[in-house]
Amino acid sequence: MTAENTSAPDHLADLHGEVLDAMSRRGPRHFAKLAFVLADADDPADADMARFRDRLLAADPGDELLTLWRRKLTAWDFEQSPTWSATTAPRTAERRAEIYDKLAFGADLRKALDAAVPVHEEAGPVTISREFEPWYTREQAANRSFYWTSYERLLRRKGWSDAAVSSLDEAAHAVVERLADPTRDTPYGARGLVVGYVQSGKTANFTGVTAKAIDAGYRLVIVLGGTLNLLRGQTQRRLDMELIGQENILGAADPNDPDALVGIDYQDDEDWPAKFVSFGARPSLLGAFDIERLTSRDRDYMALERGISALEFEKPDRTRPLYEPANLHAARARVMVVKKNKSVLEKLVTDLKKIGPILGEIPALIIDDESDQASVNTTDPKKWEDGKVTRTAINGQISKLLKLLPRAQYVGYTATPFANVFIDPGDEEDLFPRDFLISLPRPTGYMGVQDFHDLDTIDGGEGEAEKKHVRGIYYSTGDRLQEALDAFVLTGALKLYRENHGVASGPFRHHTMLVHESVRMAEHAVLAERIETMWHNAAYTGPEGHARLASLFDKDFHAHADGSLPTPATYADLKPYVSGARRLINQGGGPVMVVNGENERDYAQPDLDFDRTPNVWKILVGGTKLSRGFTVEGLTITYYRRTTQQADTLMQMGRWFGFRPGYRDLVRLYIGREETLGRGRNAKTVDLYEAFEAICRDEELFRAELARYAPLVDGRPQVTPAQIPPLVAQHLPWVKPSARNKMFNAELVEVRSPGTPIEPAAYPVDSKMTARNTERWKPVLAALSGTSTTCLLLPDDTSPLSRSFQAATTVISHAQLLSVLSSLEWEDGNVLAPHLAYLSQLDGRLAKVDDWLVIAPQRTQRNRIEATVVDQGPFSLFRRSRQSGKLSFGRISGLEHRLYAQQLVNQPDSASPGDSSPVLGAAQGVVLLYPVVEAAQDDEVKAVAATGAASADRVTMAFTVIPPKAAIDTKQQLVRFRTKDSTRPDAVIVKAF
Structure with a gap:
């Protein structure tokens, strides 16, 4: 039952508040025993569990007792790897049951609490991390939580639910615990990345991280807040309003003296002071520490006009370094929000250099908002000289900051992480997130991918999300x-x-x-x-x-x-x-x-x-x-x-x-559903909605793959951040994950091409390698020898008439084709490797391909030059030219041959009456095989014509492989990447599957 008189003391809620406070550091314990100890002797009934249950059953949503338990149960439900639990996962019924067991609650009380506070089973943050040394425990966080507690209260006043606050708490804690202990003797600078959704509240997360980090002992916080004053000012105001607070903004100024307020921020802001957090007094007077701002709403970082004293840290014990607890927790924190601008960052670097040796003692936190913009080094490694890395302006200044501050932790925030994970992990001065990557959950109430794209529709038709919110622009219906x-x-x-x-x-x-x-x-x-x-x-x-x-x-x-x-x-x-x-x-x-x-x-x-x-x-x-x-x-x-x-x-x-x-x-x-990409002859019509859907699938798949590899195995990570890039996929071939100048370190690890030709163009020039490759095709050539089939090309957009050509044909097993392709040698890196990663899975793991129809086309009688190849045949030889100065041929397959093969793949199990052409099954693919001699080798061509035998070292066995359309799983991802690590060129990267 709720308190009838709201002004009367609520003894039951007061007692439960005391008990739950006592559990803040050590987790749930036997509730009745602790309540009996803390209960007022005059009212022992307050410790009665039956009274507690009855109150819950009758409680209004705003009941104080219910609010206390909703917050505490939700926090325990969400907590990652708590010291009081080694067996249950967060956000599960099993975790809730364990909590009840430790509280020693009976079945009736459990039922009442479950009804009042259901378990939130939505996914939490996903963490890919290197092993780290635990230091930031929940108990330590509770011991020093002045700014976090203030921020948490503000979020609740803004209407955040208990689940939303606990989720933010959980994610922010996961970041801070992976930073280095600010009091450790040996400096270490962690590098991490937090991935949110576009416009999903990343600022709230890094505000929470900042609050927890300065509570824990970080004393210099540098927020890189965008590339425009507009964006930097937005971030500054948000931190001032929700974290730094009125008293720190005012300093010693009297808020009631208009003259004292001249020149102080926000006097013209309609939200000042009502919506700015207030601590009631200067934090230093309340047993905490003050925050000094080195930037303001309207002013970015300037060369310090009052000398370097603003960056000098006071130490009660000058004989000890700043990072020792006795000094650290008495020092003020400095916070600045800095634009990603070369001159601004240069001023900051110059001022920091003036401080001298104490820089090595300052636990610092650098938060990089939109970290894939401007921060990433986009200088082509091919332009580096003598192993010296050439850096872009912003990347170079951030690198200098990290060098100057050996105790600086770098945490990037972005909704589009692909450029960040393609950074060279071996470049120690760059920003690769070597220590952790945390993917934030989709927040409650957020409108995102699923609200505009029906990702689960099978036939590609218009789904409910599209009907509600999307209006396509087609040329036929006007703009x-x-x-x-x-x-x-x-x-x-x-x-x-x-x-x-x-x-x-x-x-x-x-x-x-x-x-x-x-x-x-x-x-x-x-x-x-x-x-x-x-x-x-x-x-x-x-x-x-x-x-x-x-x-x-x-x-x-x-x-x-x-x-x-x-x-x-x-x-x-x-x-x-x-x-x-x-x-x-x-x-x-x-x-x-x-x-x-x-x-x-x-x-x-x-x-x-x-x-x-x-x-x-x-x-x-x-x-x-x-x-x-x-x-x-x-x-x-x-x-x-x-x-x-x-x-x-x-x-x-x-x-x-x-x-x-x-x-x-x-x-x-x-x-736009019909928009033009490119200009002139290269112009093509694309569907912007389809493009967005493809990259949404890329993003969702990336998050799903992170979640797949995140659980620890035997207490150890399955993968580390350096092994993340293979989890980056590309669904639409013309939409790359990131700009070309951010992908210098990216290389293809897999290309999936159901129903699409795979046609390598760069074949070896080395004659010995060519001969060995030709020999490896011998079993297939033997099966083709002596066969002849009429291949009928049906009318299509290219011609209103049927056409045909002759070809030798055979059917080989998937294993046989894979054996041949896997054994081929390549001169300038294995150009087929990303495709082999895909084809190797068509044995049933990804999809099932039974066998392959091999077609060796014959040229027309008039232009035909026939010869045996490795004593098999004869076969038509095809003349092809390499591109100037390159290994690549200009083209391989003939247009009609490719169209014919594509018709078979596009319409499996179909044939016209009386048609003698092969019929392709839905689980069959097509291989076009060409014995190629280089057009420049006229003498070789003449010799072949005279003898009828082609030398194996002069014939390049070129091919086109078209897998069946069904050779794909339901995820439909098409391309995967990995990152080149300059220090570990032969390192094994996590398998794609």
């Missing part, structure tokens, strides 16, 4: 830009309607639309002018405009409305709110704002500052700067038509991912 503008107005009106019908107004402070078609600034201006014209001609106040809005409301927004949120039954009920939405969008100089520029001043637009501007209701037109790091608040309508060939660039453009409280059913993505 739909007017419809997108109408949707923006409608959703604005729906937000105003919901505000007026009981939905909290907080989530609807901003309402935005993003239009992203090009990276070219000139095109942005033209597009913005076009949108302005469309807006003014839209007639939103007249009958034509209302008719258009009513039609769109009925067929789209009303049809897909969330039934739990207020939505008008008819457009007539919504119509009064349309004028209000239009007015808000049109305020401040019009509906459109262009977001681009060549320098910082171009981004100093008041309406871009979502923190300081009360209401941003705007259509944002822009390019790259809107696609990385920058959070577009209130984003509801996205109009997207820009192509790129890099998965990480494409994924970072997904600004429509994020949290949409109270309006997720209103979110719409207008995306």
Whole structure:
């Protein structure tokens, strides 16, 4: 039962709070015994378990006792590898049962708690880590938790659920425990990477990490906060508001003295001071330590005007190093948020050098937000001279920081990790996450991949997610830009309607639309002018405009409305709110704002500052700067038509991912389904939605593979971060995981090609190697000898008529083909290796291929030169030319031969009446085999024509292999990579399977 008088003391909740506090350091213990010891002698009934159970059964959601247990049980449920449990996994019924056992709770009480606090079984963070020395225990974390406790309280005030807070606690703890102990004698700098989702709250995670790290003893925190002041300022404000707090910002200034506040941050911020965390007094007066900011909201790091004293650390005992506990825990922490800019970082490096030997004593933490941008060294290793690494500007400055601070820990944060995991692990001064990689879970309430892509549909048809949120742009139906503008107005009106019908107004402070078609600034201006014209001609106040809005409301927004949120039954009920939405969008100089520029001043637009501007209701037109790091608040309508060939660039453009409280059913993505990639002869039409889906699959597969290898085996990691790159996959061939200049250390480890030709072009020049390769084909050539088949090519796009050619054919087993291909030698690295990794699994592990139809085409009688090859045949010889200065031939298979083979693969088990061509089964593949002589070797060709025998060292057995379409598993990944380690060129990399 709940307390009837809320002002009366709640003895039961007070007692349970004391008991649970006593368990904070050592985990669950016998509850009744501890409660009996702590219970007030005047009220021993407070320790009665039956009274506790009855209270739970009758409790309201806000009951204080229920709140205490919900928080504690959730924290214990989520805890990774606690000292009090060596057997149960977090977030499982088994873990909860173990907790109850240790608490010595009976069946009735367990049942009541399970009903009140269900086990959260959603996945937690996934960690790939090297073995590390444990130092940051839960007990130690509880002993020093001033800033973390403050941050945790703030999150709860913001409405975070117990599960969300515990999940953040768990993930932040996992990062900090893998950093080096700040009090250790021997310095060590850990390198790690935290992978979140695009716009999923990574800042909250590294704020939690910072809080826990400074509580534990880290005294210099450098946050690399993006490449623009706009982004850096966002991060600074967030840390100031949620971690550093009012008292540390004000310093010694009297908050009640206006003169003392001149020049201090946030005096013009509408959230100051109410929403900024407050400790009640300076932390140093409360037994903790203060934080000194070396950057502010509007000012990046500057050369220290008041001398180097700001970076000098006070030591009560000057005879001991700073990192000893007696000195460390009395020292102030320094925090700075620094833009990734060469000159800014140079100033910081210069100032640090002035400090001298104490640099080696400072436990420092460097957090790199969007760590795959600017931080990665993109200089081609081929350009390095005499083993000296050439570094890009930002990468070089970060490397200098890490050298200057031997106790610095580096933790990168990104949603697109592929560039980071392709860094050379052997480059000790670079940023490869050698110690750990942590993949954060998808947060509750987050709109992401699954909300826009139906990844589980089998036939590729439109699924529920696509119907609700995605609107394709096809050439045949027009560009739909007017419809997108109408949707923006409608959703604005729906937000105003919901505000007026009981939905909290907080989530609807901003309402935005993003239009992203090009990276070219000139095109942005033209597009913005076009949108302005469309807006003014839209007639939103007249009958034509209302008719258009009513039609769109009925067929789209009303049809897909969330039934739990207020939505008008008819457009007539919504119509009064349309004028209000239009007015808000049109305020401040019009509906459109262009977001681009060549320098910082171009981004100093008041309406871009979502923190300081009360209401941003705007259509944002822009390019790259809107696609990385920058959070577009209130984003509801996205109009997207820009192509790129890099998965990480494409994924970072997904600004429509994020949290949409109270309006997720209103979110719409207008995306190009027929967009042009490239120019001129190289231009091709691509499907942007398909591309996004492919990279979403890449990302989901990468996370799934991390989860697969994360569990320890016999207490040891299955894989380390250096073995992660083979887990990177590529589903769509034209979308690479990262930009070319970030993939110098990446090499293919596997290429899957169901139904697609595998055709090596670079064959050996060395005659002895060529002869050995030709001999290895002898059993296949023997089986082909003496056969002749008419291969009928059916009419297709290339020709309205049937064509045919003659060929020798045979069928060989999968094992026989694999044996031949695996034995071949290659001059400049095994060009077939990534394909062999795939073909070797078609014995039933990945898919089952029974056998292969081998086709050795014959040239027309007029052009035919026949010869025996290794005493088999005769066969038609094909003349091919190598590319200038290369091992590669310009082409191998003939067009008609390849089309014929592709028809067999595309339509297995089919044949026309009277057709003598082979029939291919669904579990059969095709091999086209060509004895090739180089066109430049005219003497050899003439000799062959005269003798009818081709020398094995002069014939290159070239081939094309087309696996059956069914030769793939349900994951559909196509490409895998690994990273070259310059210090371990022959190292074994984790197997792909």
